[in-house]
Amino acid sequence: MACYGFSPFCRQCFVVIGVSINLSQYGMVFGFTGLLLPQLQDPASSVTIDQDGESWIAALPSLGLLVGNMIIPTIMGNLGRKRANIISITIMTVCWSCIIIANNLTTILIVRFFQGVSLGMVNSLSPIVIGECTSPKNRGAFLTTLSLVLSIGTLLVHTAASFLSWRETATICTAITAFDLVLILFAPESPSWLAVKGRYNEARNVFRWLRGNDEDEEIERIIEASVVTLRETNAKSNSFVLNIKRTIIDFHRTMKEESFYKPILIAVHVYTLGTFSGVNILTSYVILITKEIAGSEINMPIAVITLAVQRLITNAVAVVLMKKVKRRTTLILTTIMNIASLFAVAGYDLAKTCNLFENSLLGFLLLHILMFSISLGALPLTFIIIGELFSLKYRSISAGLSSTSLSVLFFVTLKTFPCLFDNIGLYGTFFLYGCVLVYCLIVLWAFLPETKDKTLQEIEEGFKSKSQNVELKVLRPLMDSK
Template sequence: MGVRRWYPLTNRETLDSFIWCFVTLGVCLNMASHGLTVGFAAILLPQLRRPDSIIPIDASSGSWIASILGFALVVGNFICPTVMANYGRRAANIVSIAPMLAGWFCILFATNLHTLLVARLFQGISMGMSASLGPVIIGEYTSPKNRGPFLASISVTIATGVLIVHAMGSFTSWQTTALVCAIIGFIDLLIVIYSPETPSWLADQGRYDESRKIFRWLRGDGEEDELQRMIDSSIIIRESKAEVSSSETFFQKLRRNVVYFRITIRKREFHKPIFIMMHIYTLGMWSGANLLAAYTVDIFENVVGKGSNIPLLVITMGVHRIISNTCAVFVIRKVKRRTMLVATVAINVCAYLSIAAYSYGKQHGMLPFDHPMIGIILINIHIFSIATGTVPLPFIIAGELFPLEFRSLAGGISVLFLSANLFLSIKTAPLLFLKIGIHGAYLIYACIVTYCLVVAWFFLPETKDRTLQDIEDEFRGRPLSPEEVKSVQSLHSLMMYKTDRRCSQPVI
């Protein structure tokens, strides 16, 4: 039994912590752009509704400004897997920052609605790329025991982004706020340029010496077993692919890819993580984080009251979210993923139902006692559940579920559901608030989140403190032997599966 250490970290442990913080900072600042971009709508729309606005808007155009991000995310999803698989995680991270910077500068000089929509479209493309890319990079950079906290730091930076843009937008113009956001994006670009490529991608490309060097630079010499397993698996896969592709024509290659895809989609280690992440992303998008970021003023005016100090409440909410996110980073090291998911989502559903009941009673004069603090407390309980669970956990789980072989493709497919649900939740919110009120909309949201939680409870495996290879083996049902790893990459074995049913059954 080991002895709990009370003395300070060694020099190597301190260096490891610094390295992990540096390489993940580039990812986290990129993910912070999600908070800056989504939260920007909450300060942009009220300023554009003013009589003296240079860009007048109505309810429909305002909802498009807020929700077009989700539509554009789909484009980023299609771009990211190709760049990430062929040119590397670092290159994909750099590419994802470019449209975000372009979007902020378009906003800075916008004089009409069309320019704003194009700018938000650029930003949505960037968000679509980084949403699938960020968890993968952090998952490949960090060790299993530290992976959870570093993945949870994504939600802290997103919350920080929301707070920055809300605080600045409460006291400055939207143009000044856009300039500060562009500066943050430029700093992120510099950090990513000086960050290394991930060891997993280098091994997948056959650059084993570089992979070993970066792996040991990131983690030291204490995890050689994981490094060797990763390299051995990559060697077998690359050799089998080379055997197949060395003598085939274009049409043979196309046919092989079609057959390979048809076999791949039936593999449990491919479709089960996607199915799970479909529901986890849906849960995260409908849990209320984006609604509170994009329609902060509207929600506070309906639940708390129009006479309240809205800028102060918005800033207080942002601070609370950061504190809760930071606490979650430490809690995640101790608590299992499934336990934390159930606990925080249960609080989220209770908060939805409580706010729905309170706002309904407030609207119809059914409350025996009313005070603005009741609404403030309920909203902050909702924020607590979002910050500690429904925002960080989807990114953590996404960074742990997908096998290396399918990580780019599976991540891109699953993020499509993030895109669709982001668009639907933000676009439909004003209409739902108008037609059925806050209480009706929150009841619908509670039902969606509850359904997703039930699905996750039955299908999501526990991933805390486990290597990515162990998680992949659990989805598959058992580890693959070297011969099986080679056979699943072989065109001959794929075609034999189709033509000879008496052959040994492949792992699906």
């Protein structure tokens, strides 16, 4: 661990910076797509692609995301959050280095896949690390920084690639990931993971190093929950056959536990909302969409950079707001704005396509309004809510399962967008996205709880049945006596 002599808040910042820079690769990888494709389309490019190759370059990281989401629960659960973070950023550093020297489409596609693997790992990992290592009063703002660094990553590659070649841009990204690897090496392990592994004294020490001495009640409640889990694990027989039977019974019982399936169902709908908000295609197909709405006469580098800057500024505003406003209320209001913006852009594009009305400035303004609604709501709140939902007992597997849905959604939106654009136009695509958001809004309105200023243990107990909470209350005096 590092940062001795600093306040608990500064130490939490140190942990957040390490995992946030790793997650900023999301913005870099998918933002890189939007500027890589036009450069590869240049006849003078050393690497040639066709339309099918373009869609695979954009969508292939999403398949890697699926693999990353599948392996990260095991890595997080067995090796710990810190080692999982190190593995993820190491893969990304190697991938950016390979892009620098890539001289054919096959190499680029392979690298893009493994970039997705790294992103799939950090996608599940980052909100969990921040949720477990930061104080409830700061957790919302810290989780919002995840969307902020996403925007910073997007702005960085959009700006760099507007003036530099894709190889030079990849060089900059390599340097950033290498720096982050050094930071992560000095970060502490998650106290929650240490508690799950039965390393209670170490968990208390790390928790107090991160939080100070004013929040001891939370670590004691985490340890209580871990004791229950370890007691159940140690009670199992060593017989292979009996363990198989017990595994099947435990799986069936787990699937019926409200603290397991409810957060996952909510997380899937939150991810669906975030994916169909339009942020992915506005990042990966920014030039195509901007040309469609504002016309080819617009100064494209300036247009792309201004959208990225606006996204960054709005995310920064969201960081401040998340410390003051309720999560659930903000998500509902910004989603309504998001839906209205999608329908507005769709309506304008339809009028433009039918030669009824056209105003480049108005079209570009509508894109900015859409980006504003996304950056203020769906983008930051996805990370905040996901980081707060899952119970300690099932945190690794829950994050992996829910993030798998994100991978599928990413692939579907990025791979199908060119086809949808060609067949039903941008207006039809955005209208479809808006309808999906309406469905997600209804579900989340009904089932999403308020999580602001609650500890992770309080949120978990809110999902549990009464019998599970009674068990913890009975155990608590026994732990206090020890």
